[in-house]
Amino acid sequence: MRVDVRALGACNRLAERGAERAADALADLTGTDLAVEVTGASVASGEDLAEAFAGRESIGVSVGLDGGLDGEAVLAFDSQQADALLSLLPGGASMGRSAVTEVGNIALGGFLDGWANYLGQAIDMTPPRYFEADGAAVLPDGALAGDGVFLFESRLDATTTDLDFSIYMLPDSGPFRDLVVGKTATAATPGAEGAAEGTGDAGSTVVPYESLSTFASLAKRGSTNAADNIGMMTGLDTTVEVSRLRFVPLADVPAEVGVEPHAGTVFELQGEPSGYLAILFEEESAAAVAASMLPTEPDDPLGDMAENALCELGNVMTSGFIDGWANVLGTSIAHSPPEFVHDIGSATISPIVAELGRRQDYGFVIDAAIQTEGVQAQCDVYALPDERELAAALSRLSET
Amino acid sequence: MSHPSSAGGRDASGSARRVAVGVGDLAVVDGDAALTTSGLGSCVAVALVDPTTGARGLLHAMLPSADDSQSSRPSARPAKYVDSGVDALIDELGAAGASPNRLEARLVGGAEMLDLTAAVGPRNVERAERALADAGIPIVARDVGDGVGRTVRYRPNGELAVRAADGFERTL
Numbered sequence: 381m382r383v384d385v386r387a388l389g390a391c392n393r394l395a396e397r398g399a400e401r402a403a404d405a406l407a408d409l410t411g412t413d414l415a416v417e418v419t420g421a422s423v424a425s426g427e428d429l430a431e432a433f434a435g436r437e438s439i440g441v442s443v444g445l446d447g448g449l450d451g452e453a454v455l456a457f458d459s460q461q462a463d464a465l466l467s468l469l470p471g472g473a474s475m476g477r478s479a480v481t482e483v484g485n486i487a488l489g490g491f492l493d494g495w496a497n498y499l500g501q502a503i504d505m506t507p508p509r510y511f512e513a514d515g516a517a518v519l520p521d522g523a524l525a526g527d528g529v530f531l532f533e534s535r536l537d538a539t540t541t542d543l544d545f546s547i548y549m550l551p552d553s554g555p556f557r558d559l560v561v562g563k564t565a566t567a568a569t570p571g572a573e574g575a576a577e578g579t580g581d582a583g584s585t586v587v588p589y590e591s592l593s594t595f596a597s598l599a600k601r602g603s604t605n606a607a608d609n610i611g612m613m614t615g616l617d618t619t620v621e622v623s624r625l626r627f628v629p630l631a632d633v634p635a636e637v638g639v640e641p642h643a644g645t646v647f648e649l650q651g652e653p654s655g656y657l658a659i660l661f662e663e664e665s666a667a668a669v670a671a672s673m674l675p676t677e678p679d680d681p682l683g684d685m686a687e688n689a690l691c692e693l694g695n696v697m698t699s700g701f702i703d704g705w706a707n708v709l710g711t712s713i714a715h716s717p718p719e720f721v722h723d724i725g726s727a728t729i730s731p732i733v734a735e736l737g738r739r740q741d742y743g744f745v746i747d748a749a750i751q752t753e754g755v756q757a758q759c760d761v762y763a764l765p766d767e768r769e770l771a772a773a774l775s776r777l778s779e780t
Numbered sequence: 781m782s783h784p785s786s787a788g789g790r791d792a793s794g795s796a797r798r799v800a801v802g803v804g805d806l807a808v809v810d811g812d813a814a815l816t817t818s819g820l821g822s823c824v825a826v827a828l829v830d831p832t833t834g835a836r837g838l839l840h841a842m843l844p845s846a847d848d849s850q851s852s853r854p855s856a857r858p859a860k861y862v863d864s865g866v867d868a869l870i871d872e873l874g875a876a877g878a879s880p881n882r883l884e885a886r887l888v889g890g891a892e893m894l895d896l897t898a899a900v901g902p903r904n905v906e907r908a909e910r911a912l913a914d915a916g917i918p919i920v921a922r923d924v925g926d927g928v929g930r931t932v933r934y935r936p937n938g939e940l941a942v943r944a945a946d947g948f949e950r951t952l
Contacts (some may be wrong), residue, residue: 631804631842631860639818639931641945648896656896719896723945726803726819727929731897733803734822734842734904737860 398494399534399547402455405490406483406545410468433516440518441484441508445492445549448501452520453492453549455484459512481510491534491547520550533626601708603746606700613696614673619751620697626745630733633743633762634726642666642725643682644759645694646732649702651713653769656732657701658762659694660725665757666690672755682722691718701761709773732764740767801825801838804860808837808872815934820889822901824908824924826866827886828917829938830878837873838934841865843900844907862904866911885912886940886952887922888932901925921952 403414440456457465466479485508496503534547607620628636643666646658661669663682670686671677673693678685695718702713721728736743746761801807801817809815815838817825826839841862858864870880890905905924912919921940923930929945940952 631802631857634803634819634821637819646894646896716896719894721893723821723893724819724929724931727821727891727945728893730803730819730821730823730842730929731892731894731900734900735897737804737842 395532395534395549398491401490401494402487402534402547403490405486409483409486412468429519430516433518436515436518438513438518439480440511440513441481441488442511442520443485443488443508444506446504446506448496448499448503449492451550452522453488453505453547454518454520455487455491455545455547456513456518457545477510481508484508484510487545487547491549519548522550602701602704604700605704606697609696609700610693613692616672627742628745630737630741630743630764633733633745633764634730636745637725637729637760637762639724639726641723642728643686643690643720643722644728645691645698645718646721646728647694647698647718648716649713649765650715651702651706652709652711652773653713653765653767655736655763655765655769657698657715657764658721658729658732659697659759660721660728660762661690661757661759662725665759666722668755669693669757669759687720687722691720694718697761701763710776711773729762732762736764736766742767801840803840804842804857806837806839806859806865806869806872808835808869808876810835810876812936814936816932818931820930820932821891821893822889822897822904824862824887824889824901824904825930825932826862826869826908826912827888827932827934827940828869828873828878828883829886830873830882831884831938832879832882833877834936834938835873835876835878836934836936836938837869837876837878838932839865839869841904841908844903862907863911866908866915870915870917880915880917883915883917884920885917887912887919887924888930888940888942888952890924891929892925892927893929923950923952 406412407414437459438456439459439462440454442452442454445451445453462480465483485505488508489505492503492505532547532549603620607618610616610618610620637660641663642660643663644658644660646656649655649657667681667686670689670693671681673689674685680686698715698718702715705711706713733743743762743764746763751757797809797813799807799809799813799815801815803823807815810833815827815836817838817840820840823840823842826841827836828838829836839859839862841859843861845863846858846861847863858868870883873883874880887905887908890901890908892899892901902925909919923942931943933941933943935941941949942952943949
């Protein structure tokens with residue numbers, strides 16, 4: 381079984397459109413504006429997902445799928461937001477569970493309409509089932525089993541209230557694999573930008589399906605190395621937690637970073653694969669992590685001393701990540717010296733997106749959290765490898 | 781993605797609709813709507829207005845030209861590139877009742893954010909200048925280059941407010 385890496389992009393585009401329909405359906409129901417913030421496709425192992433969802437409590441509605449797609453779809457939100465959700469609904473809190481179930485039904489119906497339209501085939505939904513779940517139990521059945529699953533995640537944001545939802549869809553991988561391979565190899569639906577990518581020189585990005593789970597393990601492997609390196613450099617007990625690797629359209633990466641000021645470092649990667657890696661912190665996190673590495677509190681939280689500290693941190697993190705990848709892929713990858721950035725988040729990453737955008741349309745985002753001796757700092761690692769070189773390395777890996 | 785996406789929010793003045801333009805995207809409005817685009821780094825924003833009808837359009841393009849693309853397929857997204865994006869913006873403004881002969885342009889962005897990447901910012905600016913010259917559209921104001929990110933708001937009165945990452949704001 382071989383899959384085009386870019387086929388994930390086509391699926392991502394579909395998930396995005398489905399999420400927009402879900403947002404419209406919910407907006408009609410609640411009278412609240414809802415916007416689709418981010419849609420990502422991930423290939424993740426059950427173990428990674430279990431870790432990523434640890435400690436979360438969710439309320440969700442699930443439906444089984446049959447027809448054009450087999451599998452399960454779930455609409456979930458944080459249990460702490462239950463009241464906010466209920467207050468938006470006709471009937472309010474008194475409706476409780478049945479109102480949530482209705483929301484799920486309507487949103488998931490909208491979501492799946494998008495897919496059914498594209499597939500030209502109806503998708504049947506089983507009646508919605510309400511549930512409360514701890515941790516990864518919120519995910520569709522089967523997400524935690526096996527070595528690698530496709531998971532689509534969309535986040536909807538209510539513009540007037542603090543409320544966001546996630547939609548997860550786990551298609552049964554057998555039929556879905558056929559869909560990915562079959563549909564994207566031939567389809568060129570008007571407007572389906574992603575779908576058209578399977579044509580042309582698709583051969584160069586085709587990898588064995590099994591390699592995708594290898595790829596998913598790359599993020600995790602890299603983060604362990606990065607944490608070890610930081611620990612060795614600073615002498616501080618450090619953990620880097622990576623939830624998972626997400627696959628997002630390059631043009632959406634700047635929006636993903638957002639317009640808040642960010643500081644961090646950018647590296648060019650040379651080898652197989654080549655590409656770029658950016659480690660970006662929100663200003664507060666950047667200052668906290670830099671201060672934790674400096675002997676005395678700097679006068680300027682993000683001045684020259686902090687810049688040096690963040691560059692050093694970037695250096696060891698990046699070499700940790702790419703050593704991990706090179707080990708998994710059996711290749712050698714080198715990185716440039718760090719370039720410090722401190723500006724509007726999306727602006728800092730735009731030149732990289734432009735550079736890679738000349739030859740590809742998708743990139744990968746690794747969500748990571750760094751913790752050094754009590755200092756908690758969130759960062760995002762944007763790994764933007766050349767997709768053809770990555771596919772080639774993954775392909776070679778499966779042959780040995 | 782060539783259709784405007786309404787952010788649903790209100791303008792700072794509390795009166796106007798705001799239409800957010802994403803990366804590789806464009807939108808055309810008339811009336812009291814404001815057009816915004818955020819986080820311009822090396823990308824370039826081209827703002828066009830027909831002062832007579834008030835029709836305005838904003839393009840946020842990432843790369844100079846589709847001809848430079850190493851991708852083997854034509855992009856389904858003209859606004860990704862400066863050259864095809866300017867053409868598409870002029871066409872959409874024409875469809876909205878603007879006259880190509882009356883259009884005037886404002887140009888923002890094209891910063892050199894990183895030494896690591898080839899100087900795509902200046903090339904975006906240069907390509908935008910050429911595309912506008914080819915179309916016979918004068919550039920009446922610009923805020924381009926340097927190494928700073930920018931956020932743009934195209935107001936209903938035709939003014940283009942540009943805010944830099946350091947908080948400095950100017951009106952073009």
